[in-house]
Amino acid sequence: MGRSPCCDKTGLKKGPWTQEEDIKLTQYIRIHGPGNWKTLPKNAGLQRCGKSCRLRWTNYLRPDIKRGRFSFEEEETIIQLHSVLGNKWSAIAARLPGRTDNEIKNYWNTQIRKKLLQKGIDPVTHAPRLDLSDLSTILSSPQFNLANLLSLRTLVNPDVLRLVSLLASSSSNQEHQEMLLTNHINTMNQSPIQQTQDCYSMHLSPRSSQLLGKVNLIHENDGLYFSNHLVNFSDQTSQENMVPPFSIDNSVTLPSPQYPSQVSENWSFLRSDIENKIPSSQKFNFDSILSIPMSSPSHVNSS
DNA sequence: AAAGTCTGCAACCGCTTTCTT
DNA sequence: CAAGAAAGCGGTTGCAGACTT
Structure with a gap:
């Protein structure tokens, strides 16, 4: 007995979102608000699964998202929080207004992790790596x-x-x-x-x-x-x-x-x-x- | 200039948690 | 309380653009 899929994927589009899709999703949510992601795609006229819509909205289209480079203060905050919370990206994101868990996770994996390693700090334990x-x-x-x-x-x-x-x-x-x-x-x-x-x-x-x-x-x-x-x-x-x-x-x-x-x-x-x-x-x-x-x-x- | 490699990030997948009935 | 559905979450992937050879 396998796990049931989050939605019927037949005929649904995958991959990068087009501007047209973004507009449809944004306009729909502006009028009806987010929620009920299962029915949203159909109602908004999108050939996407609800999960994909939710992700697109929460990680990219949400109006309160702060875009651009992370500031020094934000970086410090992420490191501090990660030392306490570990890879709880959503918990970390909750303390960084305008930043998404996905964004923080990506930033951690591509930037901060490297910096810590260069400083001889284990990015998992935050303890000095003494090798x-x-x-x-x-x-x-x-x-x-x-x-x-x-x-x-x-x-x-x-x-x-x-x-x-x-x-x-x-x-x-x-x-x-x-x-x-x-x-x-x-x-x-x-x-x-x-x-x-x-x-x-x-x-x-x-x-x-x-x-x-x-x-x-x-x-x-x-x-x-x-x-x-x-x-x-x-x-x-x-x-x-x-x-x-x-x-x-x-x-x-x-x-x-x-x-x-x-x-x-x-x-x-x-x-x-x-x-x-x-x-x-x-x-x-x-x-x-x-x-x-x-x-x-x-x-x-x-x- | 072309080919190969690297990097960053958006998006996906599948598992877990929470909510609803 | 149990079961199923929905939402949340974190790991991973794929791709486009940048960089190197």
């Missing part, structure tokens, strides 16, 4: 001097990179993101990183791999936190391309986040995650990290 494929986006910004990074022979602590990625992703300011990374890399260059017994291997996503040239990939669970996934990981298929294992260095220099309140939630989320996964001897001194003023980076040693 390095996102970091690669930051690294690939035209202003960022990749050559500096590639010339580094320093040991890179993956956890530090993720911390930087976190902070960078929490900022909507491109310059700030670059500064965070540059500060980090400068620090890595200057600090006498000591290799410890415990070594981490790090793999990068294909995108990062392309970018950085000589590193390979681990991509588990669509986003890596500071996790044991990374510990002693090795990829048998690409040993020759692997960078040497990274040392664990608990000395971290990071500037204060630009938006402390925004970042603090992320911190608490991450702290508990990290503290569960990383042995106590390798933990960061989070409080010290957060207390470092941006203008005067210094080293923090939690050991």
Whole structure:
């Protein structure tokens, strides 16, 4: 027993609406008002199914629809609401006068989603994506001097990179993101990183791999936190391309986040995650990290 | 200039929820 | 209260125009 169709589709038109059809629908609704979509097409002289008429009216012809580009404020509102409501487009649309759920959904899928990903934010959870494929986006910004990074022979602590990625992703300011990374890399260059017994291997996503040239990939669970996934990981298929294992260095220099309140939630989320996964001897001194003023980076040693 | 690829968006499809009888 | 109809909703598709090769 199949589902009954919303209407008898035989002889009904599909596809884009013509101006003539729009006029018929608009004039009919102007006189009779919307509603009873099943009988409307016939009464209005349209060869369309009622559902199609309703959609055309609610998404396009309604007089109170605001057309044109979304403003910055609208975009911010959508992001905020989406973080609370998820893909409840109609609920989001209800809070944005003049915008339809379809329009918001399209805008989300084509614009906002991309922007969030570029900032290293997971568009589904709105949490920072801490895998390095996102970091690669930051690294690939035209202003960022990749050559500096590639010339580094320093040991890179993956956890530090993720911390930087976190902070960078929490900022909507491109310059700030670059500064965070540059500060980090400068620090890595200057600090006498000591290799410890415990070594981490790090793999990068294909995108990062392309970018950085000589590193390979681990991509588990669509986003890596500071996790044991990374510990002693090795990829048998690409040993020759692997960078040497990274040392664990608990000395971290990071500037204060630009938006402390925004970042603090992320911190608490991450702290508990990290503290569960990383042995106590390798933990960061989070409080010290957060207390470092941006203008005067210094080293923090939690050991 | 032509062909191929990408992007944005209107419209559709099918499932769920709400309303009516 | 149940069943069927109507409306609502979100995911997906198809197409036109823009962009790239």
